[in-house]
Amino acid sequence: MDKINKMFGITLGDPCGIGTEITLKSLKSVPKYVNRCILFGSLALLEHYNEMYGYGFKFNKIENTKDFKEGYVNVHDPMNISLDDFEVGKVSANGGKCAFLSVKAAIDFALRKDISSVVTAPLNKEALHLAGYNYAGHTEIFGEFTHGKSYAMLLWSDKLKVIHVTTHMSLRDACDNAKKQRIMDVVHLADETLKKQGYVSPKIAVAGLNPHAGENGIFGREEIEEIQPAVEQCKKEGINVCGPIPPDTVFLKMYNGEYDIVVAMYHDQGHIPLKLLNFDSGVNITVGLDVVRTSVDHGTAFDIAGKNIAREDSMLKAIEIGMKL
Template identity: 35%
Template sequence: MAQPRLLVTMGDPNGIGPEVVAKALARPDVRAAAELAVVGLRSVLAPWLERAGAGGVEVVEPESAPGFVPRFGEVDAQAGRLAHRWVEFAAGECLAGRAAAMVTAPVNKAAFALAGIRETGHQEVLQRVSGAETVLTMLATGRLRCVHLSTHKPLREACAFVTREHVRRALVLTDREFCRWGLERARIAVAALNPHAGEGGLIGREEVDEIVPAVEDARAAGVDARGPFPADSVFNRAIAGEFDAVLVMYHDQGHIAVKVHGFERSVSVNLGLPFIRTSVDHGTAFDIAGRGIANAESMAEAMLLAARLARGAGLAEEGRG
């Protein structure tokens, strides 16, 4: 059987993206998992490939950038524009059926803004290009998978986003995507927003007024949703195998749990796109860019997970899915 073709975007060329991509591609298990091509600039990637001992890698250049030289650690408009273009190109290839999945190295939000790009990150770009109605971010490390109701919202706005409809829609989408990835029925825990799951309305009304009705709605639609459970205990239950995923109410609620449990191996996955997209679970790390000391474990895991999903092999090799 032919290996799935995966496109790997190089990320902001002034960050650690080219380095971690090259290091991940030097791993035999990664190279054996799929047909991999990097979308970026050959001139930027080549020194890192040589340093990592990763020869024979295909590099696709959607546009040339004559004379571009990375300035490690600097926010730069051209770097932001190039990184944005590479994401758009890879998404287009997936939509056209010329790639089975895409894997993304980190971009820099400030560089996007400096280039005049309104989108703040990958998810916003991919949602626009694909026309997807709802897109969610999931972080995964081992058995812990956290699906985020919202991501880059100020905390005040994130709390206001916790509504019956938003929670119900997220549960239905999570169940649909997990089934598409190989689970017959996903067991989804819902994390509470307030301490002690609101104590019946004594410590906040969101659980009573919004989350519980949403869980009931989802269950009526055939989704195995449970909760809300206090956020200080639900993640351990998921790690122990009781749940396949936890729906969290805001960015840090899920990110902290995942990164404490297994930061170096954590991977980001989008739910709701018409194609597979995985990513590293870290930023451009401008403080160490160009020094050759970046850890490529997350990038390697993102490539391996994309390959498994593209083959229909499920979310993880260990545990359910």
């Protein structure tokens, strides 16, 4: 059982996308992972790509870790979806259902301590909703079925690291949810996560919400009433944090080494700079929960699914970071 506990899970995401392809490429690229992971998703699709691209893997279908076999790619298939039930590259309810059930199964394995972390391939939010699962994405699914006082989305790359106060909501709602306590919670999560990665005293920058960080109230009062008080309280608690810093310069300052991570107020504020610099190798981490979850930082890429051209860089980085955490 000790060996099993050192293992990780990979959810294959929406079968209509590139998740299965990049997972098989990752296992081919780093063969030692075969004996350290359990895949969650469509066995039929795995076998299809394995034969099509000549990978030579042998698969073992499992219900639990007692069925695990070394030397095989071990797969838990919660839906037994066949190739006739969906079309690669097309949004479908079956694709969304398969993706959700795979994530839920991986969470159950992790909560039982059968695996130590979960790496997720991309799912499609439209397909998820068509299947009747009204979640905004992976972060919210993990938030629903795991445990933690607070959690946040953290994007990790060698060049830039960003953690988000708000994520999958309208920009109008994001402004309303950038509150002092939430900002403090996210600063704490940033500090704790970087310390787990070896940073002794992480330098944390908190971005402003408004242009020029509000310009002393001229362009908005969120910095004065919510963000600055949160930063000051965290400083009193011994965290190495500063802000609010104008969002149009804070990422450049981090890129130049002044900070180790930026606390972004909303989804695109953090995603745009990171994807500009590290689209292929960025990693999405859900922090603050009792299940470690890392993910590729890209979508299902339906337009190239099934063409064997999707790159596995981000998946390999997600596995690496997940194992460290």
